[in-house]
Amino acid sequence: MIDLVAIIREKMDRFRENVSRIATRCGRNPQEITIVIVTKAQPIEVVQAAIGAGATCLGENYPEEAQEKIRAIKADNVEWHMIGHLQSRKSKIVVELFDMLHSLDSVHLAQKLSLLCQQVNRVLPVLLQFNVSGEESKYGWHAWDESGWDTLLPELERIIALPGLQIKGLMTMPPLFENPEQVRPYFSRLRVLRDYLSRHFPNVIWDDLSMGTSVDYPIAIQEGATYIRIGEAILGPRPTKFHHRQGSDK
Numbered sequence: 001m002i003d004l005v006a007i008i009r010e011k012m013d014r015f016r017e018n019v020s021r022i023a024t025r026c027g028r029n030p031q032e033i034t035i036v037i038v039t040k041a042q043p044i045e046v047v048q049a050a051i052g053a054g055a056t057c058l059g060e061n062y063p064e065e066a067q068e069k070i071r072a073i074k075a076d077n078v079e080w081h082m083i084g085h086l087q088s089r090k091s092k093i094v095v096e097l098f099d100m101l102h103s104l105d106s107v108h109l110a111q112k113l114s115l116l117c118q119q120v121n122r123v124l125p126v127l128l129q130f131n132v133s134g135e136e137s138k139y140g141w142h143a144w145d146e147s148g149w150d151t152l153l154p155e156l157e158r159i160i161a162l163p164g165l166q167i168k169g170l171m172t173m174p175p176l177f178e179n180p181e182q183v184r185p186y187f188s189r190l191r192v193l194r195d196y197l198s199r200h201f202p203n204v205i206w207d208d209l210s211m212g213t214s215v216d217y218p219i220a221i222q223e224g225a226t227y228i229r230i231g232e233a234i235l236g237p238r239p240t241k242f243h244h245r246q247g248s249d250k
């Protein structure tokens with residue numbers, strides 16, 4: 001019998017060592033970087049094995065799929081992060097079951113979430129998703145052209161004012177390239193945008209940058225990521241019938 005827990009633990013340990021080495025080499029503290037283990041499309045046995053192997057922060061993309069898993073697994077000491085596009089009519093699932101949302105991408109969604117949070121007396125930590133590449137299939141506020149950043153400010157101001165949400169930083173999903181080095185300009189643009197927003201809204205803590213997946217996390221770390229979202233590099237390939245990346249179905 002294959003011991004899934006042992007296999008995932010081994011991969012996770014090696015991955016963490018890698019992250020530490022990359023962070024240290026570019027003068028960063030490895031402790032600043034949280035690995036979100038992306039369990040989307042993975043069956044419950046794999047998610048449970050990941051938790052058994054010591055995973056404490058899990059990422060899911062699809063609210064209904066996640067809801068089913070989270071309810072079945074009922075794990076304490078595990079944080080669930082919603083990282084995929086969220087339709088506002090599914091907000092309730094996130095408010096009820098998730099610890100953080102990486103993919104906030106509209107004022108409408110923010111308002112809905114904030115209202116639901118107020119009803120249950122909680123505050124939801126969120127990251128604002130930006131499209132820094134101009135790729136049409138990607139969600140997020142359009143932010144590839146720096147000269148247009150000031151037009152984002154009024155909407156962001158409305159989100160900052162919402163009592164049910166706590167903004168923690170920014171998130172992006174760059175295009176997929178053959179050579180991961182090509183994503184660097186997009187990751188650095190997200191960091192520069194973060195610095196720009198910190199100057200405009202100094203009362204918000206814009207610490208977090210969620211960027212980098214299995215294929216490009218070393219570059220994301222070098223460019224300042226505090227969350228990297230890792231699926232296949234730790235859990236292996238996703239079952240193929242579910243195999244799609246965010247945005248592919250838009």
Ligand SMILES: *Cc1c(COP(=O)(O)O)cnc(C)c1O
Pocket residue numbers: 038040061083084173212213214215229230231232233245246
């Ligand atoms: C699937 C997904 C990931 C993880 O991708 P891997 O290639 O498996 O590491 C990260 N972020 C988002 C938004 C995703 O949809």
